[in-house]
Amino acid sequence: MQPYGVSVFSQVNYPNAFLYTALIRGYTIDGLLKESLLIYSAMRRGGVTPVSFTLTSLLKACGSEVNVNLGRQIHGEIVKLGGFSADLFVGNVLIDMYLKCGYLGCGRKVFDEMPARDLISWTSLIDAYAKAGDMGSASELFRGLPVKDMVAWTAMVTGFVQNAKPREALEYFEKMQSAGVQTDEVTLVGVINACAQLGAVKYANWVRDVAEKSGLGPKNDVHVGSALIDMYSKCGSVDDAYKVFKSMQEKNVYTYSSMIVGLAIHGHAGSAIELFEEMVKTDVKPNEVTFIGVLTACSHAGLVEQGQSLFEMMEKSYGIKPSVDHYNCMVDILGRTGKLEQAVKLIESMPMEPSAGIWGALLGACRIYSNPDIAEVAARNLFNLEPESIGNYILLANIYAKAERWQDVLKVRKLIKKKGLKKNPAFSWVEGEKGVIHEFYAGDMTHPRFREIKEMLQDLINRLQMDGYEPNLSSVLYDVSEEEKRRILMNHSEKLALAYGLLVTEDGCAIRIVKNLRICEDCHLFMCGASKISGREIIVRDNMRFHHFHNGTCSCSNFW
DNA sequence: TTAGGGTTAG
Incomplete structure (x- = not known):
């Protein structure tokens, strides 16, 4: 497949940098990185000097293809060409390329060596540190930022949320407000998520007021609304979540999925399944998360046949291939209803390697139905996959204890001691x-x-x-x-x-x-x-x- | 035209 531009391009006798760049850009947009590089080589051989957009087009493609080797080659070109090293825009795209490829250190090096930086350079790096779980470095950069705008503040708020530090997220939100910085729906979604993590009703109602006051309630913004649904259900108020859901004018797959998951974790299996049926009658198509929600509902209500038929429907009617997580739900459904052998058969039939979650669901089922024999199979796999996770050892010990197999309990306890694992305090x-x-x-x-x-x-x-x-x-x-x-x-x-x-x-x-x-x-x-x-x-x-x-x-x- | 966002069980 060739981009349309090729035939036009081939009719030009002496293409200039802009024509070359347009062609390169055409290839990169189509995801043809290697081809665009060939054009670039031809351009250089023809003695045509690239413009900054030529290089950023290539860098962008390296980022989205996660090809750091080609990205480095372009970086080399930039250095060779001299003038571009001082270009702020080129520098930012270069940082972005390294970050998208997962080379945080290289991104930082470019940042440190840049002759001038702007908010975008700072915020890209802050976000990258946050996503890498290094809030220390993110905070340090943020402190050094001469002027902090809404996006930079929001990167910090969501960074703390992503690292499960909801209190710090709220603290930064308060500072942001005292600094007189505006907030928009992205900031709000971050703050709402922080409240969801805290799980406290006090904060839930507070953040809802904040959203309403800024004119970004569930009626006006589908992102905010969906986040509020999730928050209320995580704070234990599934009724409030449903009120938000009902009040929303625009509903998308996130809105429905959040509500279905919410109903499921609160034990309203029937309502979750009803809502799913209502959803498939609309234009909103369910996705893999929606199915996690309805399958969870089935598992919490012990609805084996309904779960099995939904599981089959996924691929047949909606073209969604069951993932390991969906298999996990099915193992859970079978396990919780005591169909342990069937659960084992399903695991054996899986087209992918069973995850720790799968064996965990089976082990949990063995606890409910006191089946130490199958538990041993599940535990053996779990110890392989998660050797440091103490919960699995304790669960196996519990299953032995219930069967009064005290010698085996002792063996597991010794194993825990030998590995030096510490119990999580309740x-x-x-x-x-x-x-x-x-x-x-x-x-x-x-x-x-x-x-x-x-x-x-x-x-x-x-x-x-x-x-x-x-x-x-x-x-x-x-x-x-x-x-x-x-x-x-x-x-x-x-x-x-x-x-x-x-x-x-x-x-x-x-x-x-x-x-x-x-x-x-x-x-x-x-x-x-x-x-x-x-x-x-x-x-x-x-x-x-x-x-x-x-x-x-x-x-x-x-x-x- | 390069920076920040929503749903996943056990």
């Missing part, structure tokens, strides 16, 4: 008065109101026991006495957080708890009972999903 946090957040570790006695918390917890236990609650001792995976098991269970961080929440929030107010690990069976049972006797709604976000406890039952139908 912690929970809860929104207290005025949205103030308090964090509790398991067995935490450091809170100034610990005595009151303990009393509240004991009172709760007494009332629950009168209601028939019996501690689920098999949730403790140490081979210790029953009494010790009871003591360990009662000090789980989410129970402490709940007691504190009951202590400091008003009657009728929902209690929101976030836990860094998965909620244990005993705490789940405990929360069910507590929601009944206290008349409070309890919302727990664990590392997997949301649990809404209300009047003695959980939205997950004890299926998680």
Whole structure:
């Protein structure tokens, strides 16, 4: 295939730099980098001196093709040609080429050697450092920036978000506002994501006000709206997420997918599937994420056949090849419903290498259905893929413990010790008065109101026991006495957080708890009972999903 | 015409 320009070009006897450049640009736009370089060589052989646009066209193509070797050759040409090294525009495109190819150090070197830099040079590098996870270098550059504009500030805000530092992101947003810098929808999306990471309702409502006040609410901007949906569902308010969804005039695949995923993680499987069916009737086509959402919904509701038919529909009706993540959902669906052999068969039939997530889903299913034999297969693969991830070892030890295979438990514990792996401490946090957040570790006695918390917890236990609650001792995976098991269970961080929440929030107010690990069976049972006797709604976000406890039952139908 | 953005489970 040749660009149209070729036939015209070939009729010119003495093409000049602009004609050559136009032809080169034609090739680069079509992704024909090698061909464009041949034209460039011909141009040089013909004694025609390139203009800056000639070189930037080539550099841009090297960036998008991720071809640093050719990019370096062009860099060499720039140096050889002398004058272009001082060209700000050429320098910026050169930096961009190195960054797109993943050569941050080379990009920095060009930056340092540039005779003059502008906001674009600085911001490109700040963003690159942020994406590489080096917020230290990003901040350092940002501090040195003589004039900071909206884009530079936004690069910092989103950089902190990308590195899971939501508090710093909000801090920079506040500084940005105090500096009198305007914000636009890109900044807002970053701030909204920061609030989603924090998962606190207080911030969620605050950022929504900020968006509305700047005239960029969900009605006006589809990006902001979609981000708000995701934020509200991550903050535990799927109803608010749905209100945002309903209020939006323009809806695209992100809008629908965020809403479907939101409904799925909150246990509203039926609504998630209904929304999917509504979506496919519109012009908005589902993508791979949308399918992750509906398949997750099926997995949380135990809908095997529906999941299987959606999985088949993906490729047949929508031309989306199932990825390893979609297989992961299917393994989860089969595993959670106890179809462990079928899950293993599906893994064996996969057209790609199973990921750690796949084996993790299988191992999780083995825990629910107490199947140490299949668990060993899953664990062996996991130990290969993620030798340093302690969670897998603990899960296997737990499965052995449940089967009372204490010798095997000991073996796994020794393995953990030999590898020098440290256990992740469990912690929970809860929104207290005025949205103030308090964090509790398991067995935490450091809170100034610990005595009151303990009393509240004991009172709760007494009332629950009168209601028939019996501690689920098999949730403790140490081979210790029953009494010790009871003591360990009662000090789980989410129970402490709940007691504190009951202590400091008003009657009728929902209690929101976030836990860094998965909620244990005993705490789940405990929360069910507590929601009944206290008349409070309890919302727990664990590392997997949301649990809404209300009047003695959980939205997950004890299926998680 | 070179810089910042939205959805992914377990």
